[in-house]
Amino acid sequence: MKLMRAVQDEPGQKLEELAAQAEIHINTARDHLRVLEEEGLVASRPLATGTRGRPPAGFYPVCGPGMNPSADERVMASLSRGDMLRRLYPSLDRSSVIGEEAQHQIDTLVAHLEDVGLEPDLDLDRLEVTVVPCPEYDLCDENRASICDVHERLIRDQLSQVSGPLEVEQLEPFVTPDECRLTLSMRKQRLPNPAMPPRKQQR
Structure with missing residues (x-):
């Protein structure tokens, strides 16, 4: 860590x-x-x-695609697994609520959280993910807040490896004695500035 x-x-x-x-x-x-x-x-x-x-x-x-072959393989595997699970269990498909790109970001995020042993429990309607406290927390007597910071930045990096609107809003450690909460949000799209005149096309 x-x-x-x-x-x-x-x-x-x-x-x-x-x-x-x-x-x-x-x-x-x-x-x-x-x-x-x-x-x-x-x-x-x-x-x-x-x-x-x-x-x-x-x-x-690793904060984007193409930086690490192992990361790219993991992303592709998580997307394939997510698509397969949604074909088997259509109730897991929340793309009508959050969009297909966000659904794929969730696939990648869940795979990462499971790999590091955080046992994610999703509420996609609220864009919240409940996880168990990380195993490293009890092993470190000092700078425990830095462990949460490392995990939060890893989560941000995971979301950035797939194109989509989801980003981390907040990671709250120990909302209960045995749970931490990750809150996501949809990135706001930039709207055109009405004060700026449209760019003229070059002939």
């Missing part, structure tokens, strides 16, 4: 910088980054140094 937070806080940092920020050994950081990349949560890119030799890698949170 510390390493993921370090990647989120300053995208593009090198291995040595992330290890120091997370206060872990560089070899431990290397192993954890490899796992995070395999899980589709982190992407590495060569950094231009202007010197000869193999460039070092910078690490970034």
Whole structure:
């Protein structure tokens, strides 16, 4: 969690910088980054140094399509699973309420929450998702709020990997002793400014 937070806080940092920020050994950081990349949560890119030799890698949170092949595969698998479940159980189809794109964002989000053990319970009419507290919370005595922040940013990144209007409005930890609540909202579309004249077409 510390390493993921370090990647989120300053995208593009090198291995040595992330290890120091997370206060872990560089070899431990290397192993954890490899796992995070395999899980589709982190992407590495060569950094231009202007010197000869193999460039070092910078690490970034996966916040859009095409950044990490594993993330892209997970997204496609979650969409296929969601479509299949809705064919088997038409009552699960809420696209008439939230739209097809938002439904696909939900597919991706649910797959992520299930993967990290948060057991999501959806109320799509209210755009609310109830989850159990994350397993890491009780393992960390300090900076517990930062764990919730990491999860919230991961959720935002998951929603951004599929085109759609849903975004995170609020993540409330411990609304009950054993539940946290995620509230989503529909992104408002920009309306044309009536004060701005229409752009003339070029001939």
